[in-house]
Amino acid sequence: MIATAARGEDLIELRGVTKIYGEGQATVRALDGIDLTIRQGEFVAMMGPSGSGKSTCLNILGCLDSPSQGSYRFADVQVEHLSLDQRAVLRRNFLGFIFQGFNLLNRTSALENVELPLIYRRMTARKRRELAMRALADVGLADWADHTPSELSGGQQQRVAIARALVGRPKVLLADEPTGNLDSARSKEVMEMLVEFNQRQGITIVMVTHEPDMAAYAHRQIQFRDGIIEAIQ
Amino acid sequence: MILWEIYLLAQRTILRNALRSSLTMLGIVIGVGAVIIMVTLGSGATVKVTQDISKLGSDILYVRPGLGPHGPGGVRAASKPFELADARAIENSVAGLRAVAPTADTAGQAILGSANRSTTISGVTNAYFTVQGWQLADGRFFNDAELKAGKSVCVLGQTVQKELFGTVSPIGKAMRVGKISFKVVGTLQSKGASTFGQDQDDVIVIPLRTFQRRIAGNTDVRNIIVSVEPGVSTQAVKTDIEGLMRERRMIKAGQDDDFHVRDMKEIIDTFTSTTTIMTALLSAVAGVSLLVGGIGIMNTMMVSVTERTREIGTRLAIGAMREEVLLQFLVEAVVLAAFGGILGILLGLGASVLGARLIGVPFIFKPGIVALAFFFSGAVGIAFGYLPAQKAAQLDPIEALRYE
Ligand SMILES: Nc1ncnc2c1ncn2[C@@H]1O[C@H](COP(=O)(O)OP(=O)(O)OP(=O)(O)O)[C@@H](O)[C@H]1O
Ligand SMILES: [Mg+2]
Numbered sequence: 001m002i003a004t005a006a007r008g009e010d011l012i013e014l015r016g017v018t019k020i021y022g023e024g025q026a027t028v029r030a031l032d033g034i035d036l037t038i039r040q041g042e043f044v045a046m047m048g049p050s051g052s053g054k055s056t057c058l059n060i061l062g063c064l065d066s067p068s069q070g071s072y073r074f075a076d077v078q079v080e081h082l083s084l085d086q087r088a089v090l091r092r093n094f095l096g097f098i099f100q101g102f103n104l105l106n107r108t109s110a111l112e113n114v115e116l117p118l119i120y121r122r123m124t125a126r127k128r129r130e131l132a133m134r135a136l137a138d139v140g141l142a143d144w145a146d147h148t149p150s151e152l153s154g155g156q157q158q159r160v161a162i163a164r165a166l167v168g169r170p171k172v173l174l175a176d177e178p179t180g181n182l183d184s185a186r187s188k189e190v191m192e193m194l195v196e197f198n199q200r201q202g203i204t205i206v207m208v209t210h211e212p213d214m215a216a217y218a219h220r221q222i223q224f225r226d227g228i229i230e231a232i233q
Numbered sequence: 234m235i236l237w238e239i240y241l242l243a244q245r246t247i248l249r250n251a252l253r254s255s256l257t258m259l260g261i262v263i264g265v266g267a268v269i270i271m272v273t274l275g276s277g278a279t280v281k282v283t284q285d286i287s288k289l290g291s292d293i294l295y296v297r298p299g300l301g302p303h304g305p306g307g308v309r310a311a312s313k314p315f316e317l318a319d320a321r322a323i324e325n326s327v328a329g330l331r332a333v334a335p336t337a338d339t340a341g342q343a344i345l346g347s348a349n350r351s352t353t354i355s356g357v358t359n360a361y362f363t364v365q366g367w368q369l370a371d372g373r374f375f376n377d378a379e380l381k382a383g384k385s386v387c388v389l390g391q392t393v394q395k396e397l398f399g400t401v402s403p404i405g406k407a408m409r410v411g412k413i414s415f416k417v418v419g420t421l422q423s424k425g426a427s428t429f430g431q432d433q434d435d436v437i438v439i440p441l442r443t444f445q446r447r448i449a450g451n452t453d454v455r456n457i458i459v460s461v462e463p464g465v466s467t468q469a470v471k472t473d474i475e476g477l478m479r480e481r482r483m484i485k486a487g488q489d490d491d492f493h494v495r496d497m498k499e500i501i502d503t504f505t506s507t508t509t510i511m512t513a514l515l516s517a518v519a520g521v522s523l524l525v526g527g528i529g530i531m532n533t534m535m536v537s538v539t540e541r542t543r544e545i546g547t548r549l550a551i552g553a554m555r556e557e558v559l560l561q562f563l564v565e566a567v568v569l570a571a572f573g574g575i576l577g578i579l580l581g582l583g584a585s586v587l588g589a590r591l592i593g594v595p596f597i598f599k600p601g602i603v604a605l606a607f608f609f610s611g612a613v614g615i616a617f618g619y620l621p622a623q624k625a626a627q628l629d630p631i632e633a634l635r636y637e
Contacts, residue, residue: 064550064630085554092552099634103547107249117551119238164551 011171011204012038012061017070019056019227030056032227033070038206040171043198045215046208048224054208055176057224061206062095062174063087075171092120096165096203098175102157104149104164110136111145114163121168135167136160139193155186159193166197173197175207179214191217236564239557243565246537247572254569257533260526261573261613262580265606267519269581270588272602275512277585277594282504285427286497292331292467293364295495296323296457296474312491313482314453317441322481323457327473329465334360335454337444343437344409345397352393353436354410356444364460372404372419375440379418383442388419390436410437413447426593467496523609526573527617534566534621545625546633559626566618567611574610578603 019031031053038044046054059065060072063079072079074090082090091097096117104113114132123131136145139159149157158178165173175194179187195217197203207218215221223231247254298312320335334357341354355361359374372388379386387410394403403417415437424433445452461470471494478492538545545558582598589596 059631062550085556088549088552088554091550095552097550099547099550101543101634103543103550103634105544105547116548120548120552120554120557122235 009040010037011040011042011075012036012206013071013073014057014060014067015071015073017057017060017067017072019053019060019065020068029227031060031067034227034229036222036229038204041198041202041204042220043195043205043218044207045218045221046206046224047210047212047215047221048230052224053227054224056227058174058176058206058208061172062097063091092117093168094171096168096170096173098158098161098165098173098178100177100180102149102154102161102181104157104160106149109146109148110141110152110160110163113149113160114167116164117168131167132163135163138166139163153186154182155189158182158186158190162190162193162197166201166203169201170203172204172206175205177208177210179209179211184213187211187214236560239561239564240568242561243568246565247569253533254572257529257569258526258573258576260522260524260529261570261610262526262577264519264522264526265574265577265610266581266584267515267522268606269578269602270585271512271515271519272599273582273585273597274588274592274594275508276597276599277589278508278592279505280597281594282501286501292461292463292465293497294459294461294467294471294474296459296478296492297455297495298492300490300493314451314455315457315492316452316454319478319481320454320457322477323459323474326477327459327470329462329470331460331462332360332363334358334364334458334460335441335456336361336458337441337449337453337455339444339448341410341437341448343393343397344411345406348397350393350396350435352390354444354448355436355438356441356448357438358441360460361438361458364458367424368422370420370422371402372417374419380440380442383440383446385413385415385443385447386418386440387415388421388438389417390421390434390438391423392432392435393437394420410439411448415439430593467498471496523613526570527613530566530569530614531617531621533569534562534618535624537565538562538621538625541625542628542633542636545628546630546636549628549630550634555626558628559622562622562625563615563618566622567614570610570614570618571607574607577610578606581606 014034014036017031017034017036018029021028021030034057036057046057048054056065060067063074063082066080074094077090079087079090105116111129111132114135115128118128118131133142133145136142139162141156141159141163144152144156144160149160152160158181162178165175173194178194179190182190191214194205194207198205205218207214209215221233222229223233296315298314300312315335317335320333324330324333336355336357338353338355340351343350343352358380361367362374370391374388375386378384387408389397389403397403397408398406403420406417407414408417409415421434421436421438427433439448441454459470459474461467474494475490478494479490482491484490548558549555582603586596
């Protein structure tokens with residue numbers, strides 16, 4: 001369904017994307033006519049004050065939410081024409097997510113957490129295990145595969161989450177404040193890991209962050225304010 | 234996700250919350266267990282009754298003074314008892330009979346030395362042994378002289394024999410019934426408990442005349458047992474006997490009978506109607522437990538969906554389709570219910586084995602009802618698990634991910 005774009009080609013294109021929440025008097029224009037193009041292999045940071053629409057934009061990019069107006073093209077697909085199930089398939093095959101709150105399944109081992117996306121790709125148990133072990137090794141947690149999230153530190157949990165996001169070799173990694181719950185040393189660790197994946201595997205990364213130090217790792221910084229893009233550096 | 238993966242996931246979730254899961258299953262366990270016990274013991278009892286009746290012969294009528302068990306006031310004390318002449322009259326004027334056995338009985342003490350036992354003393358003619366299907370274990374029945382003269386001879390049931398004589402052969406020995414000395418001429422083969430739980434072997438049988446003269450001190454006959462020839466309609470014989478007895482007891486037209494002719498069918502009907510009431514009652518209990526069990530499952534699944542909102546959000550975000558989430562929770566509910574069903578089946582069968590032994594009916598394994606109970610519990614899981622599963626599948630991934 002999706003032709004692979006070569007590195008440097010346009011992968012994501014938002015045109016006039018508007019998101020309106022609520023009805024009548026209480027409407028909020030979370031996004032107000034955004035145009036944004038992201039190329040294959042880029043590392044983009046989204047910055048801006050609270051409530052400026054960063055998460056809304058990221059959720060739309062992640063096909064978890066749909067714009068009220070405007071169009072979203074992912075590779076050669078117009079996302080607004082996809083059904084809910086087709087979006088789920090797009091997510092499972094091409095997108096990886098990292099959340100601020102890690103969102104690992106508790107009482108489930110690190111390995112099984114990393115295997116989770118592969119289950120929905122109907123991969124066999126052996127193949128899943130192999131790929132998940134490799135992904136855990138990539139984030140330096142090979143020895144922690146059998147531990148549950150409650151037995152891991154915050155930094156380790158976020159690394160498990162990174163392994164889960166990347167185990168299926170997605171085209172795009174979407175991260176909403178991935179270092180929001182971590183101290184500066186752990187944050188640096190995570191960022192260096194993301195940079196490495198971006199460079200070595202060519203994975204496109206879109207990251208929301210409040211911290212300029214973290215945004216500095218990205219190729220481009222997109223400034224949001226009141227639902228519009230104020231500046232791109 | 235393939236179904237097997239979903240099943241394993243559900244099983245793991247259920248085992249992880251073992252206590253909650255078992256409490257949730259309880260309703261289903263009780264419901265299914267009740268169904269299994271009810272059907273297994275019910276069919277055991279039916280088989281037992283059928284066996285007993287075919288042993289007794291379904292061609293037997295009991296003629297008694299007073300009203301039947303269905304009449305108002307039960308047996309009427311005022312009803313005139315029968316006499317030997319009534320039995321003779323039946324024998325002589327009703328066609329199609331194999332044997333007519335007048336009997337009378339009372340409770341009495343059997344004594345031998347220091348051993349004694351309260352038992353039933355039955356006064357009978359030899360026809361009694363025929364109509365009731367008694368076989369000799371040892372010795373003989375009564376001879377004509379003993380019957381006519383009312384000699385003090387007796388035939389012992391197994392229970393009385395064992396209690397008084399132990400392993401010693403009682404034939405030819407003397408014993409007492411109350412104050413009167415009797416000579417034992419025979420012993421009966423065991424018949425065990427009756428359909429209604431009475432020990433049929435707890436009896437001393439003596440000639441009717443002896444009973445009337447020496448024990449009762451009257452000429453009353455309590456009971457006339459009539460055995461009908463094979464192929465003859467018991468209904469017709471019953472009508473004949475009723476007509477004859479009305480005539481002999483001078484009951485005017487329009488007046489109610491002061492006696493009652495019961496056939497085995499009526500006795501079976503009484504039994505069956507009791508079983509039917511029990512079955513209906515237990516079915517209601519089973520139905521209510523299954524309903525309560527279903528609601529329990531729904532409740533637990535609702536709580537589970539709420540607790541796992543973030544998990545559901547995560548699954549949806551990483552690419553689960555809504556049907557896959559729906560299926561996951563539905564399968565969990567079904568597995569929960571099916572586990573409950575299996576547990577209920579095992580407990581029900583176990584209880585049935587014990588219960589069958591306790592009430593003396595055969596244990597009859599009915600694979601059909603076991604399969605039905607299993608599928609029904611699965612169906613309860615689907616019916617009551619659908620709503621929570623639907624709720625899980627309809628969650629908005631963004632909100633679910635943010636849920637605290
Ligand atoms: N589900 C919703 N219903 C109504 N309004 C919403 C909803 N989600 C977001 N909003 C509003 O849309 C605007 C943008 O929200 P968004 O979460 O995108 O901001 P953000 O830039 O991610 O902020 P933060 O840095 O605090 O995470 C806010 O005014 C917010 O209140
Ligand atoms: Mg946000």
